Amino acid sequence: MAWDAAAVNGTLRLWICLSSLPLEVFRPNWPTELAVAVLGRERVHMASPLAMAADVKPAMRRGGVQTIAPQTILFDRDGCAELAALERVTMAMLQFSPNVAASEEAAVLADVSTTLRLFGGVRKLRQRMLAAARAMGFSPVARTNRRRRLAACTLWRRDGTKANRYSASVFGPGPATVENSRGH
Numbered sequence: 759m760a761w762d763a764a765a766v767n768g769t770l771r772l773w774i775c776l777s778s779l780p781l782e783v784f785r786p787n788w789p790t791e792l793a794v795a796v797l798g799r800e801r802v803h804m805a806s807p808l809a810m811a812a813d814v815k816p817a818m819r820r821g822g823v824q825t826i827a828p829q830t831i832l833f834d835r836d837g838c839a840e841l842a843a844l845e846r847v848t849m850a851m852l853q854f855s856p857n858v859a860a861s862e863e864a865a866v867l868a869d870v871s872t873t874l875r876l877f878g879g880v881r882k883l884r885q886r887m888l889a890a891a892r893a894m895g896f897s898p899v900a901r902t903n904r905r906r907r908l909a910a911c912t913l914w915r916r917d918g919t920k921a922n923r924y925s926a927s928v929f930g931p932g933p934a935t936v937e938n939s940r941g942h
Contacts, residue, residue: 770871770880774887776847776896779864780804783839786895793830795823803835840864843896850890854883 776782780796781804793809795802802818812827823830848860854877857869870883877883 769869770874772868772870772880772884772887774847774851774866774868774891776844776864776866776891778804778897779840779843780835781806782896783836783843784833787897793827794833795830796833796835798835805830843894847891847894847896850894851887853890854887 780798781794784794784796791808793806793812793814795805795809795814797803797820800820802814802816802823805814805816809823809827809830812830814823814827814830818826820832823832844860844864844866848858848866851858851866851868855868855870855873857872859867861867868887870877870880874880874883877886
C-alpha cells in the first residue's frame with residue numbers, strides 16, 4: 759500500500775494504494791515463507807517474494823512456473839474478491855472523510871481537507887488510515903505515480919450506498935498500475 763497527498767484547489771487528497779491486493783485477497787497478511795503466484799489469463803500477474811526468488815517472473819505461463827518452481831502455490835485471479843476487499847477498505851476510510859472514492863485500479867482516494875484538524879494533521883491522519891488498512895490484512899508498499907489519471911471511480915456515501923460514476927478529471931491525478939504503464 760502506498761500513499762500520496764495531493765493538494766488541488768484548496769483540497770487535500772490522500773491516495774491509499776493496495777498494490778498487493780491480488781495476493782492478499784486469498785490470505786490477508788500473506789506469510790513471506792510461502793511461494794505463491796496469482797495467475798491472470800494463465801500467466802503470472804503477481805508473485806510473492808519467495809516465488810520471485812525461485813525465478814517466477816511476471817507474465818510467465820502456468821506450465822513454466824510448474825516446471826521452474828513446482829513448490830509454488832498457484833491461484834487464479836479473483837476479481838470479485840478483489841472488488842469486495844477494495845469496497846471494505848473504502849468503507850473503512852469513511853471514518854476519516856465523508857468524501858471517499860474507490861478506483862478500479864486497487865486504490866482509494868479520500869478528500870481529507872475537511873477532517874485534518876479533527877485527526878491532528880496530515881501525518882496523524884495518514885498513519886491512522888494506513889493502520890486501518892493494515893488491520894484489515896493489507897500490507898504497505900511505498901510506490902506512487904501521480905502522472906496517471908484515475909480511469910473510473912465509485913463514490914461512497916456515509917450510508918454505504920454507491921453514488922454515480924465520475925470521470926477521472928473530477929479527481930485529478932491518481933496512481934498508475936502495471937497495466938497502465940504497459941499502455942493497456
